[in-house]
Amino acid sequence: MREIQAGDVTNTVARLFEHSCHYLPPDVIIALKQAREKEKSPVCRDVLGRILENVEIAGKEQIPLCQDTGAAVVMLELGQEVHITNGDLYTAVNEGVRLGYDNGYLRKSIVNQPCFARVNTTDNTPAMIHTDIVPGGRLKISILPKGGGSENCSRLTVLTPAKGRQGVIDFVVDLVDEVGSNPCPPVIIGVGIGGTTDKAMFIAKKVLLRKVGEPSPDPEVADLEREILERVNNLGIGAMGYGGTVTALAVHVETFPCHIASMPVAVNMQCWCARREEAIL
């Protein structure tokens, strides 16, 4: 049994959110720089240049990269040997969100009730928490401040198995085409195939935690990622939808076994401002 203080969870979550809203992961910055090199449209090269300038200013002057500092998505991998002491885990996570959004001068964007009064909870809680129980004695905390603009462009479908690989490609490409400039391209596209519908949506989001540009370890899946990326970039949408050759920085696909009758396909859209962090306690 390993003990982890609830207070340590709180402080870690707070630090991760505050930091992530001011600094992009290095792999995302590299991908944006490569996009600027590759982009054929001068208009979109200019946009990507300003995006990179924004990244510099955010860190240097402590101004959040984007005013939409997101819904607080927290993915926990909790070792089964871990015992959380002096408080309960989810309260500790939410307290961390409250603290981080307050200390970091981040925007509080959560309303208490989705389809009636929509009153702001004023502290950006509750966090969207997902927990996997894993072997071992550690707690891995991954966070995504998920902006509304790209999240609104996410989608779920259940294809017939007969649609196969091509059906997946068409579904993702058609969605990117339809949403165009809305999700703040160049986007990172998380795709979950298989499982039940809930599982598909979850793995589509979780695969966004993968480093940009790192292909799936499964060669068949990696090949699918390459083909979707090529098709998406052929759409011509470009950075901010102004017309260009880089519409997506990456496509990340995750698969899971599924029912003989089903092929769920989920897309979780991520804007270029792909903030994410992790820590292990």
Place this chain on the structure above:
Amino acid sequence: MYKKFTLPLTDEVLKDLKAGDNLLLTGVIYTARDAAHKRMVEALDHGKSLPFDIKGATIYYMSPTPARPGRIIGSAGPTTSGRMDAYAPRLIAEGLKGMIGKGSRSKAVKDAMVKHKAVYLGAIGGAGAIMSKSIKGVEIIAYEELGAGAISRLEVENFPVTVVNDIYGGDLYEEGKAKYQVKAS
């Protein structure tokens, strides 16, 4: 190339703006997003006046992060404009001349822009830090209870935008995409 441009937008200057033009705006703009739009249209429905003079005005679809101590505003980039499509044609008919945001507009909004002469200007989504540097003055003028969604009067200097929809029906999203689209062989 960015052209320096002083607000307000008038029918005369709108004639010279074309989809794809890059502008650096200086002058006064007002922030409003969904909730504020809903209230403004309700005010019009009840024959009441709006919190600011809509004739010739430019609205920025934006709600910022809180300002750190010693600063006037936090991160201040655009939100998705499509959520304002239900309300925009009404405001355009009342004299609204400019909208700043990101993402595509509905046919109704585009038609209203051509009919009443108004433009839609794109700001770079996600680049709220850089945008905040162009904001020199902030004053909340209405709906303070909406928090970050309140209407503010902003004084901007060299605020970078790109013309997406002009008064002639030009659409940068469509034109740009057509130029770089690779058709399946």
